[in-house]
Amino acid sequence: MDNKIKIAVNGGIGFGAKLNSKQLMTISKYMDEEDELELTTFQQLYIEILEDDKDEVIKEFESVGLKCYPVGNYVKSLRTCNFCKGEEREGMPVAKEINRRIAGKPVPFTLKVAYTGCIIGCGEPMLSDIGVMKYKDHYNLYVGGKAKGKDAEVGSLLRENLTPEELYDIVEKIIAVYAEKGKKRETFHKFLKRIGKEQLIS
Ligand code: SF4
Known part of the structure; x- marks a missing residue:
């Protein structure tokens, strides 16, 4: 067959x-x-x-x-907002570059990364494993959001005022650490609780 x-x-x-x-x-x-x-x-x-x-x-x-x-235990394609205020102002090229670098990478469990072009946050970055929010000319990075379950949680700030290059590096590093140190089928949320936020980028 x-x-x-x-x-x-x-x-x-x-x-x-x-x-x-x-x-x-x-x-x-x-x-x-x-x-x-x-x-x-x-x-x-x-x-x-x-x-x-x-x-x-x-x-x-x-x-x-x-x-x-x-499909499966990979980094999902980047979830984004609608960039309603314009491509450049809301950082669409940065979102595309993040997606190019991370989408489809193998990880212990499906990893959701979201991007939003302003602090209104339509891309729901705070409810994703990793969330990026553009704020003025820089980018803030959140980790540990969990949209599902009775223990749903809002992510917390990991780094702020990042340049695009700093953002790419840190997001790639977090994913590499999770890929290397996460247990099989361990969600990013559980992984983060186990190792602690700062260990992600130490
Ligand atoms: S997050 Fe901001 S730029 Fe993106 S769709 Fe919402 S209001 Fe528009």
Whole structure:
């Protein structure tokens, strides 16, 4: 029997989590009438494709501007706000660069990273494992948010007034520490409680 695998797809980082009709038509080419797309809470669609077709499908998806990511214990693609105040003012290039550096990296358990272009915080960075909030010309970094469960928690500030380069370095470092020292299937929230915030970047 032909093996199927699940991949995550979205339209990349832009003004809102949108897909155009060409992208939708391209996705539907690889679906039978009874197939379903799963809409996740994380601005991704899950689609099942034949494992043997994976490279070809991803190439075609990317040719129409879709972004493809693995499903499972990886860093999710960056969740963002809608950048309503403009691309530059709200740091869209910085969000794209963060996503380029981290999305799809293997980690002990699915890791959610969110970005928001101003302190109104529509991207909900405080409820994500790692959250970035642009404030004036700099970036504040939060860790330890947990949106789910009775023990849901708001993240706390780890560093503030970061430049883009400082932000990239520290986010990559946190993910590397979690990938290295986290136990198998240990959530980032639990990991952080176990090792303590400052150990993340010591
Ligand atoms: S966080 Fe700020 S820039 Fe982003 S969508 Fe909300 S109000 Fe607009």
